[in-house]
Amino acid sequence: MGLVEIATGKVLSSFSVFLFLTILLLVVARRISTAILLFSAQSAIITAEVLATGFRERLAEAYVVGALVFLIKVVLIPRAFFRLVDRLKTPRDVKASTTPTQSVFIAAAMIYLSYAAVHSYGQSVRVPEDALAAAVALILTGAFLMVSRNKALMQMLGLLVLENGIYLAALTTTYGMPLVIEIGIFFDILIGLLLMGIFTFRIRDTFDHLDVSKLRRLRG
């Protein structure tokens, strides 16, 4: 067995553990820049997973998708985020509404819940249970970050984590969607982030802060 086969096997068998690690670190991150780096690392793990799957299943398309994931999620988006943080000149804490201890317990509960949720489906669709559980856990973590972090930038990051989860679910169950559709989805994400970037500037200019929990003029 060649080195590549061994590496592929290792990636596929153990990447979920690393994803759970990023989840636990993400929920306790205090600075926005730490969270961005963690997202970048998380996307790198998913890139490895895409390439490993492509190698094992002999899908040439997967290498294109892998390159795209790497370029967009590991390089472009984190860089754009860092620039946004710089340009917005906002305080760099995430403004969590839960303490780190609470966050860790909630994250652990979410990981447990994910295993419970995918248990029945895991056997019927014949995919590794760990991978599916990691995907569901990422979705839940993304949603949790969006509701518990008050900074506009952290809500955007939560959305990206959620999207990573959905992407991973697609990858582990169906080896990804057709290439054209994948590219369209990436394009949508990029435009969406661009628009959210525009809105963060508008929020800062109209309200003088980025704390979206204080935006509550519209009620009822």
Place this chain on the structure above:
Amino acid sequence: MILLLPLAVTILGAGFVLCFRNPRIATRVALTVGGLEVASLGAVVWRVHAHGALQAGRYLRADGLSSLFLINIAFISALVLVYASGYLRHMGEGRFSSPRWFYALVFLFLFTMISVCLSANLGLLWIMMEGTTLASALLVGFYNTEGAVEAGWKYLMVCTVGIAFALFGTIVLYLAAVKAGMNPAAALDWAALMNAVPQMGFDPNLVKLAFVFIIVGYGTKIGFVPMHSWLPDAHAEAPTPISALLSAVLLNCAMYALIRYDAIISHTTTSAFAHTLLLVFGLLSMIVAGLLILVQRNLKRLMAYSSVEHMGIIAIGLGLGGPLGLFGALLHIFNHSVAKSLLFFSAGNIRQNFGTLRMDGVTGMARTLPQTSTALVVGSLAIVGLPPFSLFVSEFAILSEAFSQAHYVLAVLFLVVLSVVFGGFAYHFIRLLCGEPNGVPANSKLIPSEYTVMGIASVTLLCFGAHIPHMFTIILQEAMAVLR
């Protein structure tokens, strides 16, 4: 290839209108592009009617159901563009907030919505549905006030998360199709899926899971309670022509996406489960929105909740199924669009004349703004479902279906909510129209563009109430044939 025409017109028109800095010329160009867009949509609808379903390449297709929604887009977008030409006349040239940017974004928005109705591939449909959010977010925040920025942000976040769940649902259905042995290249094509689902024995658990995520995801854009939180904010803070587009076209496009999935699984054992979900979401939306209508203070928020209520009515019609239920639901989509645009146009005039949309800030409008008041009265009588207006016909059809299927509790609740909404509208609008006039309107006469669109909308509501045109009945039947 004719399917590419409306797409090309709108996307090229969006770029073209940006080249004109002068607001007057930009408006004229926009009206021309709008005319071309309506003509090309008309051509598509005609071809579908004459030759049956059309296909262009692997990714575009139109059938009877798409036709109905394309007619809706064409009709409402024409009204909105003409109305906007008058509404924007005082707007100057600013960064991203000039008429040319407005029209460019509107055409981009129309492009994404037309693409939703023409997609042959459920993945492309999802991409374009997300595109509608992106194209309209800047339009919602167009005025750049505190309220508009907040509404725009909320709209962008809530709808993106919602639509992400719809992506998950799409993936699960794709998984079910691939596991059942479909070719992965065809497993997202709705026509292929409609043929394959009854024959190939999809895993019912996966199909159920997919539909739950689809109804939550696209339901966020439709505005089903409890995912409706973005809707009143976005409708109230957007410029009035956009409120009309959101309510009359965007919500229906999301409904179209849901109907496609409903059509795919309508021949399986899962369909009873899907229809129950539609009934639950529909009834919940009706009841909650009906009650919230009573306590509104802002005119456009009132109308936004009324949209939630009507989306609930449509979902109930779809959930009941049967010939009358489907007929009522599909007809109601068009009727609600016309009535709601008319109401939003009147609200826009009130805003321009009194500078406010708070209903306690305006009284005695019947005397100061007689023409706008007439439109408001016609629109509200239509929207609460009184005869002789067309919404009576569609609501009556849905109600008859509910009784014929012995859903008595549902039918009674349906009637109770309709009466509550009637009471709410009467209470709010009598205070708005009667009493001593307060404040002098800026300009009590309607300009030609305004009375043209309001007249057309009112006449359409009356005509469809008295007799549905033969041509439209045929198109409705072709749309219903897809769902049987």
